[in-house]
Amino acid sequence: MGASASRGRPARVPPPEPEPEPEEALDLSQLPPELLLVVLSHVPPRTLLGCCRRVCRGWRALVDCQALWLLILARDHGVLLPLARSCLPPARDGRPSLLGRFCERRPIGRNLIRNPCGQGGEAPGRRAGRGSIGGGGRRRPAGGRARNLGASLLYLTEGLRKWMVQHGGDGWVVEANRSTVPGAPSQTCFVSSFSWCRKKQVLDLEEEGLWPELLDSGKIEICVSDWWGARHDSGCMYRLLVQLLDANQTVLDKFSAMPVPIQQWNNNVCFQVTHVFSNIKMGVRFVSFEHWGQDTQFWAGHYGARVTNSSVVVRARLS
Numbered sequence: 001m002g003a004s005a006s007r008g009r010p011a012r013v014p015p016p017e018p019e020p021e022p023e024e025a026l027d028l029s030q031l032p033p034e035l036l037l038v039v040l041s042h043v044p045p046r047t048l049l050g051c052c053r054r055v056c057r058g059w060r061a062l063v064d065c066q067a068l069w070l071l072i073l074a075r076d077h078g079v080l081l082p083l084a085r086s087c088l089p090p091a092r093d094g095r096p097s098l099l100g101r102f103c104e105r106r107p108i109g110r111n112l113i114r115n116p117c118g119q120g121g122e123a124p125g126r127r128a129g130r131g132s133i134g135g136g137g138r139r140r141p142a143g144g145r146a147r148n149l150g151a152s153l154l155y156l157t158e159g160l161r162k163w164m165v166q167h168g169g170d171g172w173v174v175e176a177n178r179s180t181v182p183g184a185p186s187q188t189c190f191v192s193s194f195s196w197c198r199k200k201q202v203l204d205l206e207e208e209g210l211w212p213e214l215l216d217s218g219k220i221e222i223c224v225s226d227w228w229g230a231r232h233d234s235g236c237m238y239r240l241l242v243q244l245l246d247a248n249q250t251v252l253d254k255f256s257a258m259p260v261p262i263q264q265w266n267n268n269v270c271f272q273v274t275h276v277f278s279n280i281k282m283g284v285r286f287v288s289f290e291h292w293g294q295d296t297q298f299w300a301g302h303y304g305a306r307v308t309n310s311s312v313v314v315r316a317r318l319s
Helices: 002-008 033-040 045-050 057-064 066-076 078-087 098-105 153-159
Strands: 164-166 173-176 188-191 197-204 220-229 236-245 251-257 270-277 286-295 306-316
Touching (some): 033 057, 220 236, 236 270, 236 306, 251 270, 286 306
Antiparallel strands (some): 164 197, 173 188, 188 306, 220 306, 236 251, 236 286
16 A cells, blocks of 8 residues: 555656856946957958947947057058058048048959959850851841840840940850950950940949048059950950049040950960059049950851950059
């Protein structure tokens, strides 16, 4: 009896242990401003400008002050610190530091051209090994209307994003390179047609993170580069025009190149065109980069100049 009563008695469950008191969250705003400045200097610039600046008035004041950005420059871009210091205008109360955009955009040494190779825009069926003369290339009748040879609007839009374009002949398309272009972010190129095709970008240097005092300091140079070439079975022509513009889009300086056309049967040759604007005039605020391409056989389709890896790079003159 006793044994059976013992078996039927429910087992005792030990009481749950009390949960530990949650630790009090660290409030960074309680840190001294000097220490908080050091902490914030390890936050990415985009987060500082997009998020941290909105936390409270105190944080906004720290993000807007030059001290934070000079700290970031000294640690991450020490070679640019003397250049930035020498060109900074006096700090103005209530205005964000010019160095914030400079650190976020990193305009020195970076290619400012967007979409230099037509990345992501290669049209189906337009691979490097297709579309030879034996595969259906035809001479374009004089005065004929331009036709779209099958590259979808979706692919054209993707491949030509960021560019202002003027389609001649059958217009621009994006194809794989026939020759390797060193240093290119993508081995693809823009291919022109039987009539002049034109493509242009206008770069706002202040929007990219530079400021007037830096642009007018004489301590920077602007380096431009472009690659162009032909397919083996068709000759082509090419032209480049780069202009430095003031705030009213007036031309202050320019560089143009129109090399000798490439002849047919050329082994897929390609060339690089380069120029350095080293003595930049006062007032430059924009760079206009524009190039043209055309084939010399006047064939329907896309047998013209192949352009890729276009670049506009601002460099510091540290010497």
